[in-house]
Amino acid sequence: MSTENHEDLPRRSVLKEAAIGGIGLVAGTVVTGSGSERACAAIEQVTEKATWLAERASCVSGNRLLGPDSAGPVVTKAREIFLPRSAQEIADLVRSLPAETPIASVCGGHESSNAAAVASDGAVIFDMAHLKSIEFHEEGGRALVTVGGGVVFRELVEAVKERKGALPVGTGPGVGVVGYVVNGGLSGYFSRRLGLLGQCVTRLTVVTAAGEIRVLTPDDELFTAMLGAGSALGIVVDLTLEMEPESVVRGAEQRVISFETRDQAVAFAREALRFQADHVLPDEGVAMELVVTGTKALVATFVFYDTFRGSIAELVAPLEALAQRLELPVVASSHLSSWYETAAALWPVINAMKGSPLAMLQHCMGTEGPPTDAILRFLCDTVVAEAPLDEATFSIVEIRTLGGAAMAKKPLPSGNCRHRFFLDLITMYDAKEKTPAERREIADMTRSVVEKARGVEGLAVDFSGTHSQPDDPGSAVSPALIFGSEAMAEMVREQKKRVDPGNRFRFHPYAKFL
Ligand SMILES: Cc1cc2nc3c(=O)[nH]c(=O)nc-3n(C[C@H](O)[C@H](O)[C@H](O)COP(=O)(O)OP(=O)(O)OC[C@H]3O[C@@H](n4cnc5c(N)ncnc54)[C@H](O)[C@@H]3O)c2cc1C
Incomplete structure (x- = not known):
């Protein structure tokens, strides 16, 4: 003691x-x-x-x-x-x-x-707010960092920057590192090169439902189960991550294009996503994200890795030309020159999203292979066109490339390592500005888009623990989708029976089926 x-x-x-x-x-x-x-x-x-x-x-x-x-x-x-x-x-x-x-x-x-x-x-x-330790160490030539159970991304990113390292972190500065890892978190910017953050974990200290302290390594079955379903299986006290050198990320280019009508956003998305499918998805040296925001901006971000062999200018130029052709102004151009600048790029935007309270609904959809034409049409003509971006102005539709290292590294029980392409529909608004009827309308509009997505062939819906809303009434979340396969879902169920037979840990995104 x-x-x-x-x-x-x-x-x-x-x-x-x-x-x-x-x-x-x-x-x-x-x-x-x-x-x-x-x-x-x-x-x-x-x-x-x-x-x-x-x-x-x-x-x-x-x-x-x-x-x-x-x-x-x-x-x-x-x-x-x-x-x-x-x-x-x-x-x-x-x-x-x-x-x-x-x-x-x-x-x-x-x-x-x-x-x-x-x-x-x-x-x-x-x-876990007091467990804030961040300790760097080396083991067999590997650069490791051990992170306490209360550390959030801003703290980790600032510390890793000092060590000239890189990790596939999420975009939110206040998102918990452990809360992200145990629910299959993914980085739209970095996972194509670095994998999911869970795939960088080398050791976990966990307290079990019986009150035992266990140090888990990749040889333990529970270790793998924790990196996708951990919030249902134990309490993570700390985890150790293997870092890569900062040079794995060369930097990023970001263009912010403003639009006035939803038709303009849809028209831009149609061609930008075709470009993403044809030129970015086949090249694992680069990631691309297109975000359509309720504040009437289209944000295109390209992240370039050390494995990128093409010309940065040539890759970005077609998007700028597209904006010009559609007569949409490019209102900001950013050149981010390091892993750190890219990791921190959205912090000011996210910090500005405040509410009393800030209401949120999260859903994702995606494909295991390249998206078909029909899927791209659906994402533009239905998701971008019908998402409640005007009614809930903090909302965003993020369309991202994945695959790469997330698919190549050892699979985890997370749908995130099976998908090559995905979209997050994040509905957000300041609740104090909305009447009960308006809140209902926003939720209904979100649900309507998500329900239509469930009917699109080849499109997986709500496959991610971090980006799925488990409290949607009547929503049919599938264990095999969330955990990546039926075999992974079975492994998680098996571990759950073994380590938490009384279901003490029941407050997590998988509560419906574990
Ligand atoms: C602004 C914003 C940006 C985001 N960006 C991304 C992104 O880029 N990529 C992505 O994948 N997701 C992203 N998310 C989603 C986010 O990663 C998930 O919601 C994540 O689960 C939040 O973790 P948390 O620790 O902040 O939340 P919490 O609510 O504290 O925890 C989330 C879950 O983890 C469990 N948990 C927390 N601590 C422990 C512990 N010590 N041991 C066991 N279980 C624990 C909790 O019980 C809960 O089920 C974002 C969310 C927001 C709001």
């Missing part, structure tokens, strides 16, 4: 408050283990549960804003929220709770359905 280093101010004040309030030494302030005979050290606990969710969750599910309780703020249902500081504290706490107590873990708080942050009556949340 590690009791040193815990004489910190916040915890002392929690103890003091408990004493002042006459609460005494209740479970959660000082925990006496029922599984273990020892008393745990006092573990910091959230005292203001009502404000905790507003501060910790970056968004609120658009579906939660439709229900009967939607008039008031969305609040956590959890009985208690702890802020542990070590693997030992987590293990002691898990063992001290009754075996049937459900447990949720929160890292960056960006999961769009808030499954973990809202949890349920009687549940206990472990907020």
Whole structure:
């Protein structure tokens, strides 16, 4: 039991408050283990549960804003929220709770359905916010970084920059590294060259449902299962990632083109996606993303890797020519000259998306091979044309290339390593500006597009743990799609039975079928 280093101010004040309030030494302030005979050290606990969710969750599910309780703020249902500081504290706490107590873990708080942050009556949340360590080391010539369970991308990217490294990180500065990895996170910018971030993991420290601390390596079956379904299987205390040198990413070119009518956006998307399919998908030295935004911008980003052999100017020129032909102004041109600049490119845009609360619905769709003409037509004429971009102006449609290293490296239980091409439909709006009827209309428009996508031959819908909205009423999410194959889904089910037979870890995107 590690009791040193815990004489910190916040915890002392929690103890003091408990004493002042006459609460005494209740479970959660000082925990006496029922599984273990020892008393745990006092573990910091959230005292203001009502404000905790507003501060910790970056968004609120658009579906939660439709229900009967939607008039008031969305609040956590959890009985208690702890802020542990070590693997030992987590293990002691898990063992001290009754075996049937459900447990949720929160890292960056960006999961769009808030499954973990809202949890349920009687549940206990472990907020990993204090586990902020980032340690670099070398092993057999490999550059490694061990990241604590509460680290978010901004912190990791800034630290990796200093070491001149590169990792396939996600775009959101506040997204949790562990929350991303355990749900099959992918990087539209970097995964074609570096794989999924989960494919860079070499070691995991995990606390199991029985309260054991386990260090997992690739030889353990649970190791692989954690890198796609981890939020249903255990609590990650830290993970170790193998970095690549920053030189694997040469940089990126970004063009922002403004449009006025949706027809213009559709017309641009049609030709840009044809160009993407013909010239970018066959070349694994480059990634391309086209984003159509509710603020009436088309953002085309090309990321060039060390393996790119062509001319950067020649690849970008046709998109600029397309904008000119359609008489759409290029309002910004950026040249990003490193992995770091590319990784951080969207931080200011994402930070500007605020709401009270910020409502979100997330869906993805994609193909395992190159998209057919019919699929490209559907994405432009239905998804880009009908997504609620005007009604929910923070919304974006992101159309991205994948495949490459994500497909070539060892498969993980994630649909993300099977797809070569995909689209994220992210519906976002500031809820305080919308009436209940308007919120309903936005959700219905989103659902209508997604339901139409389910009927398109060759188009997989909601295959990603990070980009799928598990709380859509009646949505048919398929385990084989989410985990990449029926065999992977079976492996995950098997591990779930073995390591969490009581389903303590039930607040995750796969709750419907695990
Ligand atoms: C602005 C923004 C940008 C995004 N960019 C990308 C992107 O580029 N690529 C992408 O794939 N996704 C992206 N996402 C989606 C995001 O990666 C997922 O929602 C991710 O699961 C969020 O992780 P989190 O830790 O922030 O969220 P949380 O809500 O804290 O956690 C998400 C899930 O992980 C589980 N979890 C958290 N910590 C632990 C732990 N220690 N042990 C076990 N389970 C844990 C939680 O229980 C929950 O189920 C983005 C989301 C937003 C809002």
